[in-house]
Amino acid sequence: MLRIKRSRLIIALIIFSVVFWFILYWNFTSIYAHHKYARLRPRLGVHDTLPNKGLESDDVQIYSEIYLENLGKVVTADDQRNYDAGYHTHAFNQMLSDKLSYIRPLPDFRNRRCKEIDYPQDLPSASIVICFFNEALSALLRTVHTVLERSPANLIHEIILVDDNSDMDYLKTELDTYLKSYPKVKLFHSEERLGLIRARMYGAKQATGQVLLFLDSHCEVTTGWLEPLLAAVKTDPHTVSVPVMDIINADSFFYEASDLVRGGFNWGMHYQWDPLPPDLTKKIFEKPEPYPSPTMAGGLFAIDRNYFHHLGEYDSGMEVWGGENLELSFRIWQCGGHLVIVPCSRVGHIFRKRRPYGAPVHDSFTRNTLRMVHVWLDEYKKYYFHINPRAEDIEFGNITGRVQLRKNLNCKSFKWYLENIYPEQLTKLPDLSQSLHAQAVDNNFRPSKVIIRARGLLKHVSSGLCVQSEKTVYDKRALVQLAMCKPGDKDQLWFESEQKDLRLANLLCLDVNQDEGLYARLMKCKGSNPQTWIWSGKDSNRQLMNYGTAECLAATGVEPGALLKTEKCSESPLMLFKLVIT
Ligand code: LR7
Numbered sequence: 001m002l003r004i005k006r007s008r009l010i011i012a013l014i015i016f017s018v019v020f021w022f023i024l025y026w027n028f029t030s031i032y033a034h035h036k037y038a039r040l041r042p043r044l045g046v047h048d049t050l051p052n053k054g055l056e057s058d059d060v061q062i063y064s065e066i067y068l069e070n071l072g073k074v075v076t077a078d079d080q081r082n083y084d085a086g087y088h089t090h091a092f093n094q095m096l097s098d099k100l101s102y103i104r105p106l107p108d109f110r111n112r113r114c115k116e117i118d119y120p121q122d123l124p125s126a127s128i129v130i131c132f133f134n135e136a137l138s139a140l141l142r143t144v145h146t147v148l149e150r151s152p153a154n155l156i157h158e159i160i161l162v163d164d165n166s167d168m169d170y171l172k173t174e175l176d177t178y179l180k181s182y183p184k185v186k187l188f189h190s191e192e193r194l195g196l197i198r199a200r201m202y203g204a205k206q207a208t209g210q211v212l213l214f215l216d217s218h219c220e221v222t223t224g225w226l227e228p229l230l231a232a233v234k235t236d237p238h239t240v241s242v243p244v245m246d247i248i249n250a251d252s253f254f255y256e257a258s259d260l261v262r263g264g265f266n267w268g269m270h271y272q273w274d275p276l277p278p279d280l281t282k283k284i285f286e287k288p289e290p291y292p293s294p295t296m297a298g299g300l301f302a303i304d305r306n307y308f309h310h311l312g313e314y315d316s317g318m319e320v321w322g323g324e325n326l327e328l329s330f331r332i333w334q335c336g337g338h339l340v341i342v343p344c345s346r347v348g349h350i351f352r353k354r355r356p357y358g359a360p361v362h363d364s365f366t367r368n369t370l371r372m373v374h375v376w377l378d379e380y381k382k383y384y385f386h387i388n389p390r391a392e393d394i395e396f397g398n399i400t401g402r403v404q405l406r407k408n409l410n411c412k413s414f415k416w417y418l419e420n421i422y423p424e425q426l427t428k429l430p431d432l433s434q435s436l437h438a439q440a441v442d443n444n445f446r447p448s449k450v451i452i453r454a455r456g457l458l459k460h461v462s463s464g465l466c467v468q469s470e471k472t473v474y475d476k477r478a479l480v481q482l483a484m485c486k487p488g489d490k491d492q493l494w495f496e497s498e499q500k501d502l503r504l505a506n507l508l509c510l511d512v513n514q515d516e517g518l519y520a521r522l523m524k525c526k527g528s529n530p531q532t533w534i535w536s537g538k539d540s541n542r543q544l545m546n547y548g549t550a551e552c553l554a555a556t557g558v559e560p561g562a563l564l565k566t567e568k569c570s571e572s573p574l575m576l577f578k579l580v581i582t
């Protein structure tokens, strides 16, 4: 009897002590974690679980659109202030960003064949270079934490953060302290505002990894993003590799997949996304290998460090923002390199409608573009000036160093580039005999609030018909068509905004479907190039040029039901429209 009781006692004691130690350990670790992030949490307002590794799971549900919408709801007056201030400073929903943990589950949009690829064991390691100016701390740290969490540790040589002389205190001492726990992350503070181009050069100088991998400061990388980018550079060190850029919605933070596209440009030297030819799409679907791209968006790419220096880094005469992406793209191709998009690597980027910061120089985009145009475009620069005549009077500094670089590297002509890398662009040369495009648009400084300039019927002159949705006005992706005019009917009421988009019933924007035949359709307003329309010509004789395609809106017929698309601008009466103010 006594013996049995004693053994029961021992078992009970063992169970008790296991439970006791477990509870103690559990408490200790959470108290420790709490202590570690307590200082940052009030400022960040981030979940208790920060940085939340535990959330990495397949449970994408909890970050569904509805979840995010609720999380971002403005309830109190304080919320409203916070919300407005966040938009004002960062042009995205900072309040929501601050509430999301750093590692959140994201959908895996990779082609399933990507997961079957075996990458070499001896991939080069990367110095990740992230420059920022006045970035939201939560967005910046989300970039850093996703990189640390979703990359094989041996492939991350270091993460170099370059603070481009930001104004905020939290990006100085506080961030320094926080990053002490992450020895691979090195933070440099620039003593003057360098602008993103010189800031990247500064970052690259500090780097010692074999490959430089640039990211914007508001990204989230996804599982498996790094290996294919490095593999492309390893295969050929003169190859520059770019991931697929998914969209982190600036308002809802919903993670949306991008289509597979290529980088292009229009003759205003604005970057644009071009759809892939259908046969290439099919090929990549069957075998998701890197494919060539005429240009890149600029923010996210991997390049062999020695090659970056050999190729002349960046043009240090470029200021703050813009143009450097096309310059580097042309330089890569014309001087013997390759630029590829890697479909198995997907990185999210917060796409915002305006840039929230100013620049010490007025219109850095045009100034930088001019430097690029004069060094790389040869006789094709006349097309740029045709689109942008005002640019001829703008000062752009001394470019002799860059012209010399082009000579030293023995680079090919722009004609060669167009004929071999971007032949489609040769079919889109502006007609120099027409001064149609003679309107300068600074597409990159958009007002944050939508200001409506005019409203009315969008009348097609030669048919006398009006433009409306093919379906109900509320339908995303619906095409637009001509119909009998119905003055006063809201289904035909177009709103022309200050940022040069055309909104039907003030709800959806006129957009061009670049994937299927350039038909005009209705889409959620994004402020993108395909949603930017510029009137040209005199009052009764006006055309609507689309900034995404650099083509004009045209009716495909003159009868009710005729669809609209964009076509190369011409004298055709099918291209004449007017906004009849109501
Ligand atoms: O003075 C500055 N100093 C900086 O360090 C201004 C900006 N920056 C930082 C900034 O904090 C950010 O991390 O530079 C980075 C890029 O600035 P953004 O995010 O304001 O630029 P963007 O995303 O609007 O612009 C795209 O085009 C730029 C042209 O100069 C750069 O090449 C950006 O890197 C590029 N972003 C991308 O390619 C991501 C995809 C977007 C598209 C298209």
Ligand code: MN
Pocket (backbone or CB within 6 Å): 216, 217, 218, 299, 349, 350
């Ligand atoms: Mn960006």
